[in-house]
Amino acid sequence: MGDHVTNIKELSERVGLSVTTVSRVLNGKSEQYRISKDTQTKVLDAAREFHYSPNRIARGLKLEKTETIGLIIPDISNPFFASIARIIEQESRRFGYSLILCDSQDDITTENELINLMAERKVDGIILAPVGLNCDHIRGLFQRTIPMVVIDRYFPGTRMPYITTDNYKGAFLATEHLILNGHRHIACIQGLKGITSCTERVNGFKYALKKHKIPIDKSLICGNDFGEENGYLQTLLLLNRKKKPTAIFALGNLISLGVLRAIYEKGLSIPDDISVITFDEHPYSAYLRSPMTTIEQPREKIAKMAVNLLFEGMQSGNGVDDRIAINLEPRLIIRESVKNLNL
Amino acid sequence: MGDHVTNIKELSERVGLSVTTVSRVLNGKSEQYRISKDTQTKVLDAAREFHYSPNRIARGLKLEKTETIGLIIPDISNPFFASIARIIEQESRRFGYSLILCDSQDDITTENELINLMAERKVDGIILAPVGLNCDHIRGLFQRTIPMVVIDRYFPGTRMPYITTDNYKGAFLATEHLILNGHRHIACIQGLKGITSCTERVNGFKYALKKHKIPIDKSLICGNDFGEENGYLQTLLLLNRKKKPTAIFALGNLISLGVLRAIYEKGLSIPDDISVITFDEHPYSAYLRSPMTTIEQPREKIAKMAVNLLFEGMQSGNGVDDRIAINLEPRLIIRESVKNLNL
DNA sequence: TTTTGATGCGCAAACGTTTGCGCAAATCCG
DNA sequence: CGGATTTGCGCAAACGTTTGCGCATCAAAA
Numbered sequence: 001m002g003d004h005v006t007n008i009k010e011l012s013e014r015v016g017l018s019v020t021t022v023s024r025v026l027n028g029k030s031e032q033y034r035i036s037k038d039t040q041t042k043v044l045d046a047a048r049e050f051h052y053s054p055n056r057i058a059r060g061l062k063l064e065k066t067e068t069i070g071l072i073i074p075d076i077s078n079p080f081f082a083s084i085a086r087i088i089e090q091e092s093r094r095f096g097y098s099l100i101l102c103d104s105q106d107d108i109t110t111e112n113e114l115i116n117l118m119a120e121r122k123v124d125g126i127i128l129a130p131v132g133l134n135c136d137h138i139r140g141l142f143q144r145t146i147p148m149v150v151i152d153r154y155f156p157g158t159r160m161p162y163i164t165t166d167n168y169k170g171a172f173l174a175t176e177h178l179i180l181n182g183h184r185h186i187a188c189i190q191g192l193k194g195i196t197s198c199t200e201r202v203n204g205f206k207y208a209l210k211k212h213k214i215p216i217d218k219s220l221i222c223g224n225d226f227g228e229e230n231g232y233l234q235t236l237l238l239l240n241r242k243k244k245p246t247a248i249f250a251l252g253n254l255i256s257l258g259v260l261r262a263i264y265e266k267g268l269s270i271p272d273d274i275s276v277i278t279f280d281e282h283p284y285s286a287y288l289r290s291p292m293t294t295i296e297q298p299r300e301k302i303a304k305m306a307v308n309l310l311f312e313g314m315q316s317g318n319g320v321d322d323r324i325a326i327n328l329e330p331r332l333i334i335r336e337s338v339k340n341l342n343l
Numbered sequence: 344m345g346d347h348v349t350n351i352k353e354l355s356e357r358v359g360l361s362v363t364t365v366s367r368v369l370n371g372k373s374e375q376y377r378i379s380k381d382t383q384t385k386v387l388d389a390a391r392e393f394h395y396s397p398n399r400i401a402r403g404l405k406l407e408k409t410e411t412i413g414l415i416i417p418d419i420s421n422p423f424f425a426s427i428a429r430i431i432e433q434e435s436r437r438f439g440y441s442l443i444l445c446d447s448q449d450d451i452t453t454e455n456e457l458i459n460l461m462a463e464r465k466v467d468g469i470i471l472a473p474v475g476l477n478c479d480h481i482r483g484l485f486q487r488t489i490p491m492v493v494i495d496r497y498f499p500g501t502r503m504p505y506i507t508t509d510n511y512k513g514a515f516l517a518t519e520h521l522i523l524n525g526h527r528h529i530a531c532i533q534g535l536k537g538i539t540s541c542t543e544r545v546n547g548f549k550y551a552l553k554k555h556k557i558p559i560d561k562s563l564i565c566g567n568d569f570g571e572e573n574g575y576l577q578t579l580l581l582l583n584r585k586k587k588p589t590a591i592f593a594l595g596n597l598i599s600l601g602v603l604r605a606i607y608e609k610g611l612s613i614p615d616d617i618s619v620i621t622f623d624e625h626p627y628s629a630y631l632r633s634p635m636t637t638i639e640q641p642r643e644k645i646a647k648m649a650v651n652l653l654f655e656g657m658q659s660g661n662g663v664d665d666r667i668a669i670n671l672e673p674r675l676i677i678r679e680s681v682k683n684l685n686l
Numbered sequence: 687t688t689t690t691g692a693t694g695c696g697c698a699a700a701c702g703t704t705t706g707c708g709c710a711a712a713t714c715c716g
Numbered sequence: 717c718g719g720a721t722t723t724g725c726g727c728a729a730a731c732g733t734t735t736g737c738g739c740a741t742c743a744a745a746a
Binding site for chain 2: 722723725726727728730731732733735
Binding site: 117 | 399400403418422428429436442445459571599627629632634
């Protein structure tokens with residue numbers, strides 16, 4: 001006694017019953033197959049005594065489900081994605097599912113490989129924060145065979161269920177906040193052009209200007225990457241103009257990091273020399289040299305809804321409803337990085 | 344043509360060869376089994392044409408390896424762990440392995456469940472950033488059956504290969520930096536008592552004091568959790584003393600977040616009213632209200648070494664060498680959160 | 687006593703791979 | 717030309733599960 005049994009066969013031999021019966025008891029199908037109470041306790045006791053633990057690989061093969069979901073994320077070290085990942089992991093586990101995490105490193109061919117990998121590994125569902133501009137590689141194929149939900153971004157014109165922040169509104173909120181504080185000459189440093197989260201933020205930005213009858217200066221909408229370096233370089237360029245903007249709107253948390261680096265490197269100060277506002281709240285936002293005014297995305301909601309949607313789709317048997325298109329409300333958090341020019 | 348084949352059997356029927364042969368070609372064993380060039384190209388072409396992609400579950404079952412490693416982390420939204428996770432994921436993928444990520448939420452029973460889960464899922468190896476004070480639940484059992492390496496913390500007196508920062512040295516560096524700047528009355532807000540990363544940091548702290556002949560005031564070593572709340576509360580308590588410390592040493596990044604909250608809530612300023620130094624570098628460290636002086640842990644090295652160690656152990660066949668015990672050099676990054684009292 | 691129905695459990699196939707062994711055909715050697 | 721060797725490939729078992737179906741046994745009904 002006390003030693004370990006490695007599979008259900010050994011266990012069945014220990015209790016002198018068939019593999020079939022043991023399996024049934026262990027899977028809670030005793031009722032269904034009329035296994036006597038006696039046998040049940042015998043099996044259960046033995047399982048405990050001999051430390052039986054089922055082989056999920058074999059199980060997965062037979063059942064054609066792995067109780068695993070795949071999460072593909074452009075950069076897990078980005079706190080926005082990290083906190084989303086955390087919640088997705090927790091929620092999935094509540095359903096008894098594990099997570100295969102992959103980091104596409106903002107690279108579309110990697111993303112492609114990862115999706116194939118997920119397919120080979122027979123994950124039961126995929127949550128994807130896509131990196132690319134289009135989704136030819138995913139569309140069709142995967143919505144049919146593996147339930148999938150897209151987060152953070154989506155692909156216009158294609159039917160893939162997605163859930164994201166209302167980026168348009170977020171950008172509008174931020175921009176209007178600047179305008180109400182007297183800013184007219186506002187720069188907007190964007191992420192990768194063409195992806196929805198970026199386009200819509202730019203649109204929200206433009207709409208706010210239009211609404212307040214401020215002409216749009218296209219040269220003030222610059223940059224083309226969500227990384228820190230882009231924020232840094234664009235800010236440097238902006239600061240070197242003859243007519244400097246009075247405010248910078250950064251369209252992502254890494255961008256804003258670069259903005260900060262450039263501004264402080266130049267020896268300028270926020271908000272006295274220049275105002276800054278950014279997408280993405282962060283634990284440190286409040287404690288920065290100039291506490292940052294931010295647009296907070298509802299990360300927890302995004303994550304939870306994504307998981308729930310996915311599981312619905314998985315259970316329904318015919319994938320996630322591809323008419324699903326959810327835009328969640330962002331929130332403006334006002335701190336001190338925006339100067340009131342009206343005073 | 345163009346349609347998809349779902350398993351190797353179908354594929355073999357398409358090319359008119361046996362499953363055996365097809366499998367061999369696909370696995371690059373043509374040489375070994377003397378498959379003709381002709382057959383090889385036929386198989387390879389068909390595989391492409393019919394989009395064959397192997398079922399890794401079945402493969403895993405037969406081969407008794409899943410090409411998966413398990414990563415258990417206390418909190419993936421902690422940037423320290425997030426960036427480690429990212430590198431571990433990348434490195435593992437270079438070896439052709441995927442990552443099952445689990446977040447133990449700093450809870451030891453969850454950690455336990457997760458380890459069992461990993462075993463059921465037959466991961467080929469585990470990287471664990473353990474949460475608990477002891478390792479009765481892991482020791483013995485797992486070093487024998489699944490190769491494992493522990494990171495960030497370890498368990499003294501037990502033989503489990505680990506790799507961590509030289510916490511003793513890191514704390515020493517930080518403390519000595521304070522002392523050299525004239526501080527004598529230094530508070531140290533620690534994490535969970537009893538775990539090595541905490542104990543050793545405290546020891547390093549004490550040693551620095553001792554070396555400089557400063558008496559150790561035990562009441563200044565306070566707190567018992569790596570969370571933000573602990574940092575906040577302890578700081579509040581410290582600030583309310585008759586004799587306030589001139590400096591606070593936070594033993595973790597979340598703790599320091601709480602320290603900042605408390606200090607600024609009280610309307611004090613760093614470093615004029617009080618100096619702060621902390622373990623863990625962070626992208627925002629440089630841009631805080633008072634740019635933070637930090638002890639940077641070699642996260643990338645930790646992650647890479649852990650992966651390499653694990654793979655060595657997996658390939659060797661008899662687990663990771665349990666005499667491995669690596670302490671990596673931390674780095675002091677001096678900014679402006681420490682006031683020089685000597686001036 | 688025979689028939690019927692309920693009870694309790696096991697046989698064997700199936701999931702998609704990999705691989706040890708063996709077998710036929712082709713080639714070589716003397 | 718006959719035997720030995722090489723070449724090229726397939727049979728079938730195995731990995732650890734789950735489950736449709738069927739088969740005893742037993743009690744109750746007739």
